[in-house]
Amino acid sequence: MDKFKELRERCESCTDCPLHATRTNCVFGKGNPAADLMFIGEAPGEQEDLTGEPFVGRAGQLLDRFLYAVDIRREDVYIANILKCRPPNNRDPLPAEEDACIKYLREQVRILQPKIIVCLGRISAMKLIRPDYKITKEHGQWVERGSFFMTAVYHPAALLRNPRLKEDMLRDMKSIKEKLSSLK
C-alpha cells in the first residue's frame, strides 16, 4: 500500500499558493515509504517540473553519484522538497510559498518517521533546522530532534557551481552513511 497516496492526491490538486498556476507537475516526492533516511531539497527545477520527480536534473544526477560513492541506494531513501511546485526561473522560494506548502512536508515526515533527515542546501536547512543556519560553517554537524537526527549538506547545484566543495560533500555523506549504520 502506498501510504502517501491520499496526501499526494491532495498535494497534486493544491491551489494554496500562486505556483500551482505555472506548474507542469507537482513534485510530491519519491522513494521508499519505509526509508530510514530522508533527503529534503528546496524546490523542483525544470526537469523535476517536467517529470514530476525530485532531483532528476543535473543536480540530481550529481546527488546520485554521491549516494553511490557511500553505497546508499536511491531506492532505499526518500527524497522530497520544501516546495512541491517549481518557482519561476528557479528563484528562491518566497516565505509565503514555504508557509503554504510546508504542511505537505510535515505530513510526509509524520508518515515516514525517518531516523535521519538530511537538508540539501541552505534554504532547506534554514527552514528546517534554524533560520540563521550557516551552511558553510555548519554542514555535516548533527542535531538531535526528538525521534530523528538532522544534518545539512551543500546543495548539489552548489557543487556544480563550485566543485571544490565536493570534498566536504563526500566527508558529510560518509558521516551520514555511518550514522545510518549505527542506527540500524
Ligand code: URA
Ligand atoms: N533542486 C532541488 O532543491 N530540488 C529538486 O528536486 C531539484 C533541484
